Amino acid sequence: MRTRQLSSAVLFAAVLASLVLQVGAAAHAGQVISPEVHPNLRVTFRLHAPRADRVEVSVQFAEDVQPMSKDNNGLWSITLGPAEPDIYVYSFIVDGLEITDPVNPIIKFWRTSKNLVEVPGEPPMFFQEQRVGHGVVHIHKYESRSLGVTRGLYVYTPPGYETSQNAQYPVLYLLHGMGDSEDTWTVVGRANVIADNLLAKNKARPLVIVMPYGHTPSAPPDSRSLDNYREFEKDLIEDVIPYVQERYRVSSDRKDRAIAGLSMGGGQALTVGLGNLELFGWVGAFSSAIPRGKKLDDLLAEPKLMNKKLDLLWVGCGRKDFLFDANKKFLETLKTKKVKHVAHITDGAHDWRIWRRYLNEFVPLLFKADK
Amino acid sequence: MRTRQLSSAVLFAAVLASLVLQVGAAAHAGQVISPEVHPNLRVTFRLHAPRADRVEVSVQFAEDVQPMSKDNNGLWSITLGPAEPDIYVYSFIVDGLEITDPVNPIIKFWRTSKNLVEVPGEPPMFFQEQRVGHGVVHIHKYESRSLGVTRGLYVYTPPGYETSQNAQYPVLYLLHGMGDSEDTWTVVGRANVIADNLLAKNKARPLVIVMPYGHTPSAPPDSRSLDNYREFEKDLIEDVIPYVQERYRVSSDRKDRAIAGLSMGGGQALTVGLGNLELFGWVGAFSSAIPRGKKLDDLLAEPKLMNKKLDLLWVGCGRKDFLFDANKKFLETLKTKKVKHVAHITDGAHDWRIWRRYLNEFVPLLFKADK
Numbered sequence: 001m002r003t004r005q006l007s008s009a010v011l012f013a014a015v016l017a018s019l020v021l022q023v024g025a026a027a028h029a030g031q032v033i034s035p036e037v038h039p040n041l042r043v044t045f046r047l048h049a050p051r052a053d054r055v056e057v058s059v060q061f062a063e064d065v066q067p068m069s070k071d072n073n074g075l076w077s078i079t080l081g082p083a084e085p086d087i088y089v090y091s092f093i094v095d096g097l098e099i100t101d102p103v104n105p106i107i108k109f110w111r112t113s114k115n116l117v118e119v120p121g122e123p124p125m126f127f128q129e130q131r132v133g134h135g136v137v138h139i140h141k142y143e144s145r146s147l148g149v150t151r152g153l154y155v156y157t158p159p160g161y162e163t164s165q166n167a168q169y170p171v172l173y174l175l176h177g178m179g180d181s182e183d184t185w186t187v188v189g190r191a192n193v194i195a196d197n198l199l200a201k202n203k204a205r206p207l208v209i210v211m212p213y214g215h216t217p218s219a220p221p222d223s224r225s226l227d228n229y230r231e232f233e234k235d236l237i238e239d240v241i242p243y244v245q246e247r248y249r250v251s252s253d254r255k256d257r258a259i260a261g262l263s264m265g266g267g268q269a270l271t272v273g274l275g276n277l278e279l280f281g282w283v284g285a286f287s288s289a290i291p292r293g294k295k296l297d298d299l300l301a302e303p304k305l306m307n308k309k310l311d312l313l314w315v316g317c318g319r320k321d322f323l324f325d326a327n328k329k330f331l332e333t334l335k336t337k338k339v340k341h342v343a344h345i346t347d348g349a350h351d352w353r354i355w356r357r358y359l360n361e362f363v364p365l366l367f368k369a370d371k
Numbered sequence: 372m373r374t375r376q377l378s379s380a381v382l383f384a385a386v387l388a389s390l391v392l393q394v395g396a397a398a399h400a401g402q403v404i405s406p407e408v409h410p411n412l413r414v415t416f417r418l419h420a421p422r423a424d425r426v427e428v429s430v431q432f433a434e435d436v437q438p439m440s441k442d443n444n445g446l447w448s449i450t451l452g453p454a455e456p457d458i459y460v461y462s463f464i465v466d467g468l469e470i471t472d473p474v475n476p477i478i479k480f481w482r483t484s485k486n487l488v489e490v491p492g493e494p495p496m497f498f499q500e501q502r503v504g505h506g507v508v509h510i511h512k513y514e515s516r517s518l519g520v521t522r523g524l525y526v527y528t529p530p531g532y533e534t535s536q537n538a539q540y541p542v543l544y545l546l547h548g549m550g551d552s553e554d555t556w557t558v559v560g561r562a563n564v565i566a567d568n569l570l571a572k573n574k575a576r577p578l579v580i581v582m583p584y585g586h587t588p589s590a591p592p593d594s595r596s597l598d599n600y601r602e603f604e605k606d607l608i609e610d611v612i613p614y615v616q617e618r619y620r621v622s623s624d625r626k627d628r629a630i631a632g633l634s635m636g637g638g639q640a641l642t643v644g645l646g647n648l649e650l651f652g653w654v655g656a657f658s659s660a661i662p663r664g665k666k667l668d669d670l671l672a673e674p675k676l677m678n679k680k681l682d683l684l685w686v687g688c689g690r691k692d693f694l695f696d697a698n699k700k701f702l703e704t705l706k707t708k709k710v711k712h713v714a715h716i717t718d719g720a721h722d723w724r725i726w727r728r729y730l731n732e733f734v735p736l737l738f739k740a741d742k
Contacts (some may be wrong), residue, residue, distance in 0.1 A: 049465040099470045109476040131521060134512035141505035150502060162618040219430040226635040247533040253697075 032075065032103050035117040041082035043117060045090070047101065050072070050074025052094045052142070059090035059117070066210045068092075078295075085121030086353050089114050108188050108352075110179050126360045132200035133159030137192050139183075142243050146234040147216060152182040153240065155248065156192045156209040158199055168251040170367040171208045172245070172282075173236065174359075175268050179221045182213040188352055194360050203316075205367045208250050210239050214265055216285030228269045229291075236272060237279070253281075254310060258366050262355045263323070267291055274299040277309040282353075282366050284314045286358045287321050287350055292329045303337045310367055313341040316358045318348030338346025401472050406461070406488045412453035414488060416461070419471065421445025423465045430461035430488070431724075439463075455490030457724050458561075460485050479559050479723075481550050487559070495605045497731045498561045503571035508563050510554075513614050517605040518587060523553040524611065526619065527563045527580040529570055539622040540713030541738040542579045542615070543653075544607065545730075546632025547640050549660075550592045553584040559723055565731050576738045579621050583611050585636055600642045600662075603641065607643060608650070626682060629737050631655030633726045634694070638662055645670040648680040653737050655685045658692050658721055659702045659730045674708045683736055684712040689719030 034046035045057045045068065055076040056065040061083035068076040072177040091098050091114045100107060106116045124130050141154040161169070174191060176184045191209055198204040215221045216235065219228030245252060252299070259280045261269040266288025273283035277300075291299060300306070306313075317327035335339045344361065348354040387716040405417040416428045416439065419632050426447040427436040432454035439447040442574070459708045471478060479485045497503050545562060547555045556562040564582055569575040586592045588607065592601030616623055630651045632640040636657025642656035646669075662670060671677070677684075684705070687699035703713045715732070719725040 049468050094468060094470075095466065097465060097470075098473070099465075099468075100473070100484060102469070103469070105479060105480040105484065107484070112473040113471060113476065113478070129512075129521075131514075134521075136509040139508040141500075150500075150505075186450075200513050273708070 011167050011283050022179065033102050033229065034101050035115075037117065037119055037256055038079075041080050041085070041119055042076060043081050043083060043119065043324075044079040045083070045092070046075060046077045047092050047094070050075070052097055056093040057090060058093060058098070060088040060351075061086070061119075062082065069143075081119070083119045085119050085125045087116055087118045087127060087356070089352075090117055093113060094207070096126050109249070122299060124290055126194055126197050127173060127356050128197075129193050129354075130197060130200070131247075132196055134196050135159050135192055135199075137159065137186050140243075142239065144239045146238045147231060149217065149320055151213045151235070153213065153243070154182045154186055154211040155244065157207040157248065160206070161208075161249075168249055168256070169208045170205060170258070171210060171250040171268075172257035172258040172260065172366065173240075173263025175212070175214050175259070177263035177265055178215075180214070180265075181221075182211050182344070185209075185211045189356055189359065191359060194356060195363065197365055198360065200225065200257070204364045208244075208248055209361070210240065210244050212236060214261070214268060229295075230270055232268050232335070233272045233275070237276065244333070251284075254309075254365060255281045258282035258312075260286065260314075260362060262286040262358075263350065266291050270299065271295070274306065274313075276308075277306065281309070281311040283310065283312065283315075284358075284362045285327075286316050286355050287318065287323055288327060288330075290322065290326045291294075296330075296333075300333065300337050300339060303339045307338075307340045310340070311368075314362055314365065316344035316346065316354075316362075317342055318346050318350070318354050320347070320349040320352075322350055336368065347356075373528075378610050381522055404523055405472050405474050406483065406486075408488065408490055411468070412456070412490055413450050414452050414454060415446045415448060416452040416463070416465050417446060418465070419444075419446050420465055423651075425466055426463040428461060429464060429469070431459040431722075432457070432490075436464055443501065447620075448510065451584070452490075456490050456643070456695065457494045458487055458498060459491045460723075461488055462486060467703045483711075495726075497565055497568050498503040498727050499568075500564050501571070503570060505567050506530050506532065506563055506570075508557055511614075513610065515606050515608045518602060520588065522584045522606070524584065525553045525557055526615065527557070527566060527582070528619065529566065529577040529579070531577070532573055532579075532620075539620055539627070540579045541629070542577060542581060542619075542621040543629040543631065543675045543734070544581050544640075546583065546585050546630070546636025548632075548634035549586075551585070551636075552592075553582050556580075556582045560727055560730065562730060565727060569731065569734055575735045578734070578738065579615075579616050579619055581611065583607060585632070585639060585718035588610065600639055600643050600666075604638050604643045604646070608647065612650075622723060625650055625680075626652045626728065627652035627738055629655065629683075631657065631685075631733060633657040633659070634721065635660050641670065642666070645677065645681075645684075648677065652680070652682040653657070653685075654681065655687075655729070655733045656698075657687050657726050657733075658688070658689065658694055659698060659701075660694065661697045667701075667704075671708050674710045678709075678711045681711070682739075684710065685715060685733055687715035687717065687725075687733075687734065689721070691718070691720040693721055 024058045032046050032048050036044040055068045059066045062080045068078040070076050081354050100113045101115045106132045107113050108116050135156050135158045138155040144151050216228040216231035257280050259273040266285040270285050273293050274279040317324050331343045391706050401418050403417050407415040426439045429436045433451045471484045476487045478484050479487050506527050506529045507525040515522050587599040587602035628651050630640045630644040637656040641656050644651040647687045686708040688695050702714045
């Protein structure tokens with residue numbers, strides 16, 4: 001949210017960057033290039049701050065914060081890495097104040113703005129925009145009658161959707177985390193790019209992805225409350241799904257409808273998905289806030305019915321995630337109750353690097369003809 | 372570009388802000404609220420920077436930069452205005468370094484990031500998101516065969532487009548300025564919101580708005596070159612228009628096709644529009660980089676043919692615009708050559724506050740049955 005995806009401007013900035021390097025011209029104050037990713041996967045960060053006493057960079061692929069050096073023109077810089085191909089969050093710290101990189105338009109907003117830097121792979125990674133067929137991302141505003149407010153909604157349609165006359169597509173409802181918005185799964189999560197790449201390799205069935213807004217009036221993004229599940233469920237079922245079905249060629253069969261989410265959205269996916277087996281055949285929970293107490297007991301009250309109806313219950317979590325213990329306990333409960341599921345325990349923490357991977361692993365499993 | 376539009380998260384942040392004020396709680400470091408627009412149209416800016424010696428705000432509705440004051444918790448603040456209802460650019464200056472407001476996700480990127488603050492009107496202004504029918508903004512990536520690259524493309528469809536079976540809609544090709552991208556007209560210019568509001572008041576014909584990317588490989592966004600018109604024209608006519616016509620129910624009649632743009636995009640609109648009268652019936656030039664020399668002579672070579680074919684040539688410019696003299700001279704040339712046109716000289720400079728207004732004034736003139 002909060003920012004656009006890698007756009008043509010950035011691609012051209014990269015081209016320009018390489019030209020500047022080829023002619024050996026030094027970046028000056030007026031045209032600082034930052035970040036610059038080198039072919040050897042090292043990354044140079046630059047900031048023009050002639051009056052600062054100390055400038056550091058905080059980036060996910062380096063330990064702690066790293067002090068930058070100043071040249072005679074007041075340009076601070078540092079080269080770090082090499083980094084594994086991935087998308088990393090970073091920010092500058094200028095005399096103790098955390099700021100964004102002013103010349104990098106790729107911003108991830110979560111309570112505050114930070115920047116993203118993409119380190120590409122060879123062959124290209126699953127999250128990289130490649131020269132394949134591209135789906136379309138649709139930005140909607142709809143009236144939620146159940147909540148009495150106007151809300152945002154993003155919808156991805158796969159390559160060929162507009163020109164094909166295919167009757168029906170399967171649909172994934174994909175939910176964001178606390179503090180995020182309806183655009184976070186595309187802008188930060190690259191859900192559209194990941195889907196494009198999977199489809200180009202024939203690794204998944206062409207699908208529509210619906211990304212609603214997960215906060216509700218009683219649990220706004222700055223609250224710490226997760227108590228919005230009932231409101232969210234009502235909005236999704238009474239407003240979002242009918243709105244989507246009126247406008248897109250999506251199947252209304254539960255075997256063609258999936259729900260998944262991360263963190264708070266994982267808790268919503270479990271609550272709404274397992275609580276409405278007549279609507280959803282496929283449920284994915286990424287690093288989830290697991291429902292607790294009676295709510296959880298109710299969801300898991302009929303294991304036999306769940307096993308009969310549910311095509312997939314997929315639970316992923318990283319070992320360093322602060323929600324790991326809760327997810328482990330949930331997986332043990334599923335085992336005890338003999339609920340069929342896929343446990344996907346991985347490295348990593350509560351972090352978009354994990355969620356992009358989970359989406360890339362989850363989507364190919366969906367909408368198979370047989371369980 | 373570079374940022375999302377006012378999203379649900381921001382609306383909730385505003386709700387939260389008012390709650391915080393109601394209970395009299397002071398904003399602390401962890402939950403700074405900035406900017407805060409008061410009912411009296413004054414605006415409070417806040418930044419938590421305990422180690423800074425001097426913090427200022429630069430905002431379009433105040434003269435110069437304004438020094439902010441620090442409280443005991445290191446929270447700097449200032450209240451300015453009242454401001455006329457509008458959307459203003461602002462940034463903070465911390466010990467001489469210009470930075471964005473870290474807690475405001477609404478960012479305008481143009482070479483560097485700055486923030487936007489919306490001061491609402493009563494009744495609501497034409498650029499404010501209101502409770503009316505909302506069109507859809509579609510984010511495309513297409514292969515430009517003429518340029519050999521993948522490019523971004525935004526398309527607005529009006530309320531009702533998806534559910535109506537209307538055969539054909541008129542279409543406006545809307546071009547951005549130098550250094551902008553395909554998303555700038557929606558994210559910064561609010562073209563979709565402006566169209567929604569016009570349509571809700573029945574002030575315009577329902578239309579599709581196509582917003583292509585205006586830079587080309589030989590004139591990337593960081594160049595100062597305007598010499599991309601030929602490449603842009605080729606891409607628009609050979610790639611963009613066919614791509615749009617294949618996917619959207621748009622008329623291919625020149626009387627239903629308009630082209631307009633701002634600054635560099637105004638120069639492109641004049642070049643492509645006046646140079647292809649068989650394709651475009653309506654041309655708008657906002658604060659334009661006017662074509663010069665032989666190029667201009669060629670465009671205006673046949674005034675009688677232009678007057679016969681062209682439904683509208685609309686030229687707008689602000690008196691404080693650095694391009695005002697060039698636009699005045701262009702208008703004089705049109706007069707001398709007896710080319711029918713509308714001259715729209717206004718207050719203001721080279722600035723989005725003007726371009727939003729121009730769009731709001733231009734769209735209602737389009738696609739009338741008779742000249």
